[in-house]
Amino acid sequence: MDYDVIIVGAGASGLVAAITAAEKGASVLVIEQKEKAGKKILATGNGKCNFTNMHQSPDCYRSNDGAFAMKVLSKFDNISTVKFFEKLGIVPKERDGYVYPNSEQAASVVNVLLMECERLNVQIVCNEKVIRVTEPDFTVHAQRQDDSVSTYFGRKLVLAAGGCASPKLGSDGSGYALAKAFGHTVIKPLPALVPLKSQDRFCRTLSGVRTLAKVALYIDNGFAACEEGEIIFTDYGISGIPVMQVSRFAARALDEGKTVHLSLDFTTGISVDELALMLTERCIASPHKTMEQMMVGMFNSKLNYVVIREAGLNPELSCRAARKPDIEKLAKRIKNFTVRINGTNTFDFAQAASGGVSTAEVDASSMESKIRNGLYITGELLDVDGTCGGYNLQWAWSTGHIAGSHAGGTAKTKEK
Ligand SMILES: Cc1cc2nc3c(=O)[nH]c(=O)nc-3n(C[C@H](O)[C@H](O)[C@H](O)COP(=O)(O)OP(=O)(O)OC[C@H]3O[C@@H](n4cnc5c(N)ncnc54)[C@H](O)[C@@H]3O)c2cc1C
DSSP: OEEEEEEEOOSHHHHHHHHHHHHTTOOEEEEOSSSSTTHHHHHGGGGTOOOEESOOOGGGEEOSSTTHHHHHHTTSOHHHHHHHHHHHTOOEEEETTEEEETTOOHHHHHHHHHHHHHHTTOEEEOSEEEEEEETTTEEEEEEETTSOEEEEEEEEEEEOOOOSSSGGGSOOSHHHHHHHHTTOOEEEEEEESOOEEOOOTHHHHTTTOEEEEEEEEEETTEEEEEEEEEEEEOSSEEESHHHHHHHHHHHHHHHTTOOEEEEEESOTTSOHHHHHHHHHHHHHHOTTSBHHHHTBTTBOHHHHHHHHHHTTOOTTOBTTTOOHHHHHHHHHHHHSEEEEEOEEOOGGGOSEEEEEEOGGGBOTTTOBBSSSTTEEEOGGGBSOEEOTTTHHHHHHHHHHHHHHHHHHHHHHHHHO
16 A cells, blocks of 8 residues: 555654644555554653643753754744644643643543544554565555564655653654664663662662652762752652653663762752751750651651661760761751662653664754655654653654654655
């Protein structure tokens, strides 16, 4: 069967690419290996789909080429995204810049995309995995579940196969092999937006404790990144949005054999001297209490105990006996609590993959490959990963929209 445009992957970028290509009048086929389209979108934003963010800046997108993402976004940005989805029926709801469908159901986003695909006669075949692309043009071979192989012919091909984060939702990394077969360079994919592992024993003691903290990431003892928000200690290490935000830098540093640690500040609003004064006043007010009792009410009781121990103090030390240097040590530990990192959780627990197809080999104005005419690459398959907050989906919508309109437009022009 012949199509103007074939799209590999019915995920976020693939479905938008299909719609925009079909709007240009192209005949479009989307091939999806899972049993249904848009599986990962359904899991986004805890099932509510944080589909973009009103705040956009270069540091929301990470890549070997820092400028590439903003060049792409200048062609189809967050405002265009909101308008695109409004046109499909999604009423947007904004909270602190984070944009969700008013229904708070990710299924609404998938449904409007699929309804539009249907209206535009986009063909979607599921349960078929693209395993190979050969000549002429784009002869696409896809394996069915019974191991038989379907063959489709496309004038243009969009690789929208995603990365390799959360493979059970679809993207299993097979897109990298397809891109490599065209001669593309793939920067080693590593987990991003992922919890971090630590062998520090206190993590197990603190497992389940949630608290606000400023999280500073250090690589080979040099400051690398900083985020603030709620963290969660776990049996294996540490999680929470600020940890996930810095995790892609930790993953890459560990992969390069560098040392990684986090410095947590549990009292961001005040200086170490102010904290020491506050602790001194608490000791003076209750000289009969132990250090651990003196801290009751400041933090989670497990954290109080661990912080005192990590400061090198005895939790049973009475406030009456505590000396100025003891209080200073405690204040310093609360402001600079070190967690040594020895790994990341696996791709199964990652919300995105860093690395991917080198953006140097892709034209930012069309998403067309600079290596093979008529080939387009979108979404997480590329070496761009967004921070938490709707940026990965924004990247998928932007690249999908640009690739679809170029592939669709040029496929029709050639035909005429
Ligand atoms: C749990 C979770 C929550 C998330 N929440 C958010 C959020 O709230 N906001 C946000 O911005 N981002 C979020 N993300 C990230 C976001 O979902 C992804 O970055 C985005 O979906 C990537 O879009 P994509 O089109 O590149 O790939 P995907 O959406 O992964 O789609 C790729 C599709 O291609 C198919 N495919 C792969 N290989 C083949 C093949 N060889 N043949 C046929 N089909 C193939 C896959 O099955 C898949 O359906 C979340 C991710 C996860 C895992």
